């Protein structure tokens with residue numbers, strides 16, 4: 001367990017009478033890459049702004065390490081923010097944009113220069129010092145914004161959808177680069193996105209939010225493999241969610257069949273929901289399958305085929321590297337490790 005650097009305790013925030021965060025509790029470890037993930041309007045940015053000091057909560061406490069910082073203004077917090085719109089200064093060149101924070105601190109030029117050049121080196125922009133901002137691509141502007149934030153050596157960097165304006169390819173590159181920077185500089189990153197793939201790729205810990213509430217906190221693997229409820233399961237990639245009955249420990253029935261599983265601790269015959277990822281269904285000849293399904297539609301996706309399959313009146317999504325034909329009857333098997341059980345109460 002990492003030493004806590006930021007702790008939000010029982011935070012409540014409302015705007016114009018609308019409660020945006022309620023009983024919000026979160027501990028972020030020193031050096032951790034934490035991502036707040038959730039649909040638009042769920043309160044991610046509000047959490048970030050609360051940490052940054054731009055939002056004053058109605059109640060609750062914000063701690064930096066052991067120190068309560070409720071009344072510490074934003075510029076006195078060891079926290080820096082990168083916004084989606086990078087807010088670079090268009091009239092200053094790359095060098096001056098990065099140097100800006102250091103100049104505010106009235107540091108001498110001989111201290112500023114090596115720091116700025118080192119940061120530009122780190123983000124791959126050495127040689128661009130004299131370029132003006134509007135002569136840079138979106139990705140380069142983003143790098144300047146990152147350099148400008150990191151040159152102040154914040155302990156915590158808050159990033160609000162920083163890659164939102166970039167095209168997919170650049171976005172992927174920058175994801176890896178941000179992750180590398182975070183590791184190298186050992187700064188705590190609190191990252192906001194509504195893109196689940198981005199969250200899974202980059203984070204040590206993902207916080208899934210909906211309507212101001214935390215739905216689940218866990219490693220990307222935990223969140224993907226063991227979603228705690230249907231909201232998380234659906235938000236984190238495609239899944240098949242079917243009603244089932246937990247017959248006893250390690251045995252669940254759904255679709256009229258019993259399946260071995262790895263879950264336990266439910267009441268005997270407790271109604272549950274079963275989550276099965278599209279890539280976890282084995283397609284076999286109909287006679288060899290525990291379930292049978294009728295293939296409705298097959299879409300080529302490059303790496304795999306996406307198939308929509310009718311199983312007892314419910315549509316299943318299956319990803320497979322082998323195509324079946326629309327109208328074909330297929331057999332389906334699912335291994336114990338691929339079956340994830342959720343309590344219906346959690347739903």
Ligand code: ATP
Nearest residue numbers: 015016020038039040041042043044045046047194
């Ligand atoms: P997005 O992904 O769209 O940025 P988000 O999850 O970051 O969404 P927030 O920006 O935290 O969500 O907003 C949560 C709710 O609070 C929204 O309904 C929003 O309209 C409202 N809200 C946020 N800031 C303010 C404000 N300054 N004044 C009034 N309402 C606000």
